[in-house]
Amino acid sequence: MLNSIVEAEKNFRDLLKEQNAYKESIMLTAWDMRTKIPRKSVEQRSEVVGFLSEKLHQLETSEKMRYFIDVLKEHSTDETIRKTVEECKEKYERNRKIPADEYKEYVMLQSKSESIWQEAREKNDFSMFQPYLEKLVDFNQKFANYWGYDDHIYDALLDNFEPGITVNKLDQVFPDLRKSLTELLDRISLSAVKPDPSVLEGHFPKQDQEAFSLAILKKMGYDFASGRLDETVHPFAIALNQNDVRVTTRYDESDFRSAVFGTIHEGGHALYEQNISEKLANTPLSDGTSMGIHESQSLFWENFVGRTESFWNSHYDLFKSYAPKGFAKVPLERFYRAVNEVKPSFIRIEADELTYPLHIMIRYELEKGLISGDIKVGDLPGLWNEKMQEYLGITPPTNSEGVLQDIHWAGGDFGYFPSYALGYMYAAQFNHTLKKEINVDQQIASGDFAPIREWLSKNIHQYGKMKKPLEIVKDVTNEDLNPQYLVNYLTEKYTRIYEL
Amino acid sequence: MLNSIVEAEKNFRDLLKEQNAYKESIMLTAWDMRTKIPRKSVEQRSEVVGFLSEKLHQLETSEKMRYFIDVLKEHSTDETIRKTVEECKEKYERNRKIPADEYKEYVMLQSKSESIWQEAREKNDFSMFQPYLEKLVDFNQKFANYWGYDDHIYDALLDNFEPGITVNKLDQVFPDLRKSLTELLDRISLSAVKPDPSVLEGHFPKQDQEAFSLAILKKMGYDFASGRLDETVHPFAIALNQNDVRVTTRYDESDFRSAVFGTIHEGGHALYEQNISEKLANTPLSDGTSMGIHESQSLFWENFVGRTESFWNSHYDLFKSYAPKGFAKVPLERFYRAVNEVKPSFIRIEADELTYPLHIMIRYELEKGLISGDIKVGDLPGLWNEKMQEYLGITPPTNSEGVLQDIHWAGGDFGYFPSYALGYMYAAQFNHTLKKEINVDQQIASGDFAPIREWLSKNIHQYGKMKKPLEIVKDVTNEDLNPQYLVNYLTEKYTRIYEL
Structure with a gap:
């Protein structure tokens, strides 16, 4: 048992490292897109980020991840590992609750909405942005319901940014x-x-x-x-x-x-x-x-x-x-x-x-x-x-x-x-x-x-x-x-x- | 038959797009490492490049790639596709000859060596760089032998940069x-x-x-x-x-x-x-x-x-x-x-x-x-x-x-x-x-x-x-x-x- 836990911990750390490599690439791209990128490359780079994010999402919600969570939550004696497992479990569950096709549609909507918003702000035209914002609100209401809450639907969203605050x-x-x-x-x-x-x-x-x-x-x-x-x-x-x-x-x-x-x-x-x-x-x-x-x-x-x-x-x-x-x-x-x-x-x-x-x-x-x-x-x-x-x-x-x-x-x-x-x-x-x-x-x-x-x-x-x-x-x-x-x-x- | 070729072409293009997403991330990281990266992050970033290169390498040498090469080489009538297949085939064959773990080690060595070289040059200290260079030469000799050559071992390396030149x-x-x-x-x-x-x-x-x-x-x-x-x-x-x-x-x-x-x-x-x-x-x-x-x-x-x-x-x-x-x-x-x-x-x-x-x-x-x-x-x-x-x-x-x-x-x-x-x-x-x-x-x-x-x-x-x-x-x-x-x-x- 002990041996297999040690091995699971090692493999879990390898999986985290893979996740991190994707995260780091996404972060570098994000920094570059906000500071250095040539204008004509924005669209293509967005696709690259989309691809990397999808890969990361797949790892975070993988069966392999589920396995490590189950095994290590019970049996690991390493405090960092246990806290990491808790963190991964929250992410796993939040992400698994959203149907893959809805998530994809939402990600595309986000990216589209940001550029529409930018134009709407420049043109001082709220009506341009309104239909997008309506859809974004709809999605967030749906997601909040998938995630669940005790008292107020908005608590489910607050929890994304400030756990414990309601x-x-x-x-x-x-x-x-x-x-x-x-x-x-x-x-x-x-x-x-x-x-x-x-x-x-x-x-x-x-x-x-x-x-x-x-x-x-x-x-x-x-x-x-x-x-x-x-x-x-x-x-x-x-x-x-x-x-x-x-x-x-x-x-x-x-x-x-x-x-x-x-x-x-x-x-x-x-x-x-x-x-x-x-x-x-x-x-x-x-x-x-x-x-x-x-x-x-x-x-x-x-x-x-x-x-x-x-x-x-x-x-x-x-x-x-x-x-x-x-x-x-x-x-x-x-x-x-x-x-x-x-x-x-x-x-x-x-x-x-x-x-x-x-x-x-x-x-x-x-x-x-x-x-x-x-x-x-x-x-x-x-x-x-x-x-x-x-x-x-x-x-x-x-x-x-x-x-x-x-x-x-x-x-x-x-x-x-x-x-x-x-x-x-x-x-x-x-x-x-x-x-x-x-x-x-x-x-x-x-x-x-x-x-x-x-x-x-x-x-x-x-x-x-x-x-x-x-x-x-x-x-x-x-x-x-x-x-x-x-x-x-x-x-x-x-x-x-x-x-x- | 025609339908299945059209579909294979489409799927082949999707695979190329995935490859490209990895390539683009690797290139961005390379640019950043030579122009912007903070010194202490070089080592960690090298690992990220190693990971991305491995993923790219896996796609380039995948069974899926083999399949597209086989099918489209024979049957595609699209000239761009045919030339692309030739290119992918060369890469597939060259890469398949290098064991995956050796390739990964090599990529990390490259990335690390570049920053060591930079320091060695600044300090005018060849001995710092020497052990890295020795390993790089060893790898290149090994690779040249994996790839094969007619007359001179160096031809196998020349072929990477200037096909046709010996x-x-x-x-x-x-x-x-x-x-x-x-x-x-x-x-x-x-x-x-x-x-x-x-x-x-x-x-x-x-x-x-x-x-x-x-x-x-x-x-x-x-x-x-x-x-x-x-x-x-x-x-x-x-x-x-x-x-x-x-x-x-x-x-x-x-x-x-x-x-x-x-x-x-x-x-x-x-x-x-x-x-x-x-x-x-x-x-x-x-x-x-x-x-x-x-x-x-x-x-x-x-x-x-x-x-x-x-x-x-x-x-x-x-x-x-x-x-x-x-x-x-x-x-x-x-x-x-x-x-x-x-x-x-x-x-x-x-x-x-x-x-x-x-x-x-x-x-x-x-x-x-x-x-x-x-x-x-x-x-x-x-x-x-x-x-x-x-x-x-x-x-x-x-x-x-x-x-x-x-x-x-x-x-x-x-x-x-x-x-x-x-x-x-x-x-x-x-x-x-x-x-x-x-x-x-x-x-x-x-x-x-x-x-x-x-x-x-x-x-x-x-x-x-x-x-x-x-x-x-x-x-x-x-x-x-x-x-x-x-x-x-x-x-x-x-x-x-x-x-x-």
């Missing part, structure tokens, strides 16, 4: 969070203090922004022997494997914030992937445990490090050495306030720290309604604008700046958006714990981020998918998800900035 | 060519005319060299919607598919020639791949027919276009608009002579047109000896230097500038080098024919390369692998390989430059 939980957390944030927003709007973002203006050449981005990544401890920085339209971080975690950013020569904060954000994602324990290499556990925990890492670095006064105290001179000459005349205090201006705006990815979660809640409520059937796709543009007015006090002038702005729904990713707000709450909660152990402000002010990065790696990164998201939150902070830390953080920060 | 043929051509070239070289060394390469000096920033390289590629008719230019250590062109043909070059800020002529050279390769008939897409015929014919295209553009007086007549102003200011004072005549200076040098890819074939002959003799067993890997650095002294009258000061300079052996490509000299001879022969049909000098002087490119596409590019190399030479020039055209071309050119 509608019930979100509906406990979001209303209070919203109340606190809008109250703070109201107080800010009444403040006599008005940060002046015009001090941030000036032509900032791409190569200088790139040089500064590289310098900051280096200081964060991002390992360039295991990664690289490239340019893209929509910034992302992608892990081909633990030793190849690539970061991309976007350079707007008239607004450096997009590149600087984008790079720090993606760098935070990358540090997570680069610091997962080597023991998990070549298993599906060598990955962030959830979208929310991933986002907690990117937002931690972007906001809790990169947008702090301490950070700019220690990095403003470095920044000025790359920045246009005009910045020499901008005092640190004015600069710091300007990069932290709070102002309701239409585009989620450009939102400030305070209004950002409100953007997320709007999306959450709309997609919950779409999936439950309470909201019709045709009513989305109107509802979007109503909610923008209600939550943020502004109405997008066009659908391109409203309901059409994000790619997620076009890719069929319903249940993803809440992760952004969850990640933000996790980050604030982690930060609260971290501050009890390390003098974070002093550390950031010293410009030596190593102790912070090491704390994150020790408590979060190294585990990969060995721990579920809420298990990590509990283990690190000794309590369950608690949105109060985010509220406290934002209140404290903006009370100082806006002298409330 | 040791016997090379040993007929090379000695005469060497004699003519060294005689011309002797006459040049006695000439009172001395081009002054110091006029080419000056710090030429990378980004300006890149901008000029891009401008020249554009003028050559390279399609940027189907390709891109990147930086690398050892320039290459690579076709992921017909609509994704990437070019790389190397920037030496103290010597622009490396980037400019390197880019034109690789651009010549790329034009070949971009202009293969679309009818051959997704078949193994959508590829250059041999390394020699490929090289005839790159060398044609590099030498017969890019190094001509007509070219610089029409492009010197453009060049000066990107070049350091000092060039404003350099008259065209001095510039033209300087870029055509003949001077024995260490690095093949930087060699002038006249000494270039001598570099090739040295490599040919060494690798022929390695494969036959007459030469040991450990003796290579010494033999290399001796031959450099004998053929070119100079001895490289380091192995990095000697035996370690080229990537080919690190990739296991024995039998490849002769293609460079063959390609050069083909190019001269094509050029002779082309000149009878088009006023080439006038066309180059006008800066409109379209008629030249179209002639090459019509006579060579479009066929892909539909024609064998010597078949193309015969069809285009109406005679067999004739080295005299190269000798005539060089004699005429240098007689003028050196006023012999």
Whole structure:
């Protein structure tokens, strides 16, 4: 028996390695398609990705996989193997529940919808996109029913991105969070203090922004022997494997914030992937445990490090050495306030720290309604604008700046958006714990981020998918998800900035 | 019967598409490994390439493939299919002769050796590379014996790159060519005319060299919607598919020639791949027919276009608009002579047109000896230097500038080098024919390369692998390989430059 288990473990690892080879090729292709690919090759390359994905899917749902799951779930004494088996079992069961022909049709619909969405956004024409979105919603409702759920159909989708999180939980957390944030927003709007973002203006050449981005990544401890920085339209971080975690950013020569904060954000994602324990290499556990925990890492670095006064105290001179000459005349205090201006705006990815979660809640409520059937796709543009007015006090002038702005729904990713707000709450909660152990402000002010990065790696990164998201939150902070830390953080920060 | 043939053809095409998906992934990975990959990921990525190559190899040698070959060879009436079947049959038979596990080991060795070679070259440490090279030679000897040969073991390897060419043929051509070239070289060394390469000096920033390289590629008719230019250590062109043909070059800020002529050279390769008939897409015929014919295209553009007086007549102003200011004072005549200076040098890819074939002959003799067993890997650095002294009258000061300079052996490509000299001879022969049909000098002087490119596409590019190399030479020039055209071309050119 023992011998046959050892052999099954070995063969199981070989199967995982095969899966990984496909995954790595798919990831490399994805990176290339978003950064380097020549235009005319996109269609052909999509077919290649389709082919590789099908091969991967076949392995993940193979009889061989079923066999290893059955044998090793019962008999393996290796903890990594057991956790890996759990992970594979979930994937196996989720995938087997969807009929192969429906899955294929859905994959084709996704790819088609993404390009239609892109055109619809450019042309500001929601009606072009509507029939596709309707089909995507239908598929997601069907899939949710295949997968099953206890309370709310949307839970089945949430589970794809943030296992353990339910509608019930979100509906406990979001209303209070919203109340606190809008109250703070109201107080800010009444403040006599008005940060002046015009001090941030000036032509900032791409190569200088790139040089500064590289310098900051280096200081964060991002390992360039295991990664690289490239340019893209929509910034992302992608892990081909633990030793190849690539970061991309976007350079707007008239607004450096997009590149600087984008790079720090993606760098935070990358540090997570680069610091997962080597023991998990070549298993599906060598990955962030959830979208929310991933986002907690990117937002931690972007906001809790990169947008702090301490950070700019220690990095403003470095920044000025790359920045246009005009910045020499901008005092640190004015600069710091300007990069932290709070102002309701239409585009989620450009939102400030305070209004950002409100953007997320709007999306959450709309997609919950779409999936439950309470909201019709045709009513989305109107509802979007109503909610923008209600939550943020502004109405997008066009659908391109409203309901059409994000790619997620076009890719069929319903249940993803809440992760952004969850990640933000996790980050604030982690930060609260971290501050009890390390003098974070002093550390950031010293410009030596190593102790912070090491704390994150020790408590979060190294585990990969060995721990579920809420298990990590509990283990690190000794309590369950608690949105109060985010509220406290934002209140404290903006009370100082806006002298409330 | 007819119905079943049509169905077999369809299924055969599906199999080719699968093969192509693997090939395209392998090519993308190869490009990435030579241009973008983070250092620490090289080893893991090599395993991925090994896995994908194994899968491809399995398809190429599958029973299914055997079946299609048998059925369609006899019964298909579609010429593309029949040629494709021939191609697949050759590959099937060659590959079936190599045991699968040996092949896999070899592919991983290749990939690993390339990165070790890179490091060895940087560190000028042949001993680092030696054990890898020994294994590569062993494998190639074994493979050559598996494949079989009539006269010389090296013929089995030559056949991989230049079908139809043998040791016997090379040993007929090379000695005469060497004699003519060294005689011309002797006459040049006695000439009172001395081009002054110091006029080419000056710090030429990378980004300006890149901008000029891009401008020249554009003028050559390279399609940027189907390709891109990147930086690398050892320039290459690579076709992921017909609509994704990437070019790389190397920037030496103290010597622009490396980037400019390197880019034109690789651009010549790329034009070949971009202009293969679309009818051959997704078949193994959508590829250059041999390394020699490929090289005839790159060398044609590099030498017969890019190094001509007509070219610089029409492009010197453009060049000066990107070049350091000092060039404003350099008259065209001095510039033209300087870029055509003949001077024995260490690095093949930087060699002038006249000494270039001598570099090739040295490599040919060494690798022929390695494969036959007459030469040991450990003796290579010494033999290399001796031959450099004998053929070119100079001895490289380091192995990095000697035996370690080229990537080919690190990739296991024995039998490849002769293609460079063959390609050069083909190019001269094509050029002779082309000149009878088009006023080439006038066309180059006008800066409109379209008629030249179209002639090459019509006579060579479009066929892909539909024609064998010597078949193309015969069809285009109406005679067999004739080295005299190269000798005539060089004699005429240098007689003028050196006023012999």
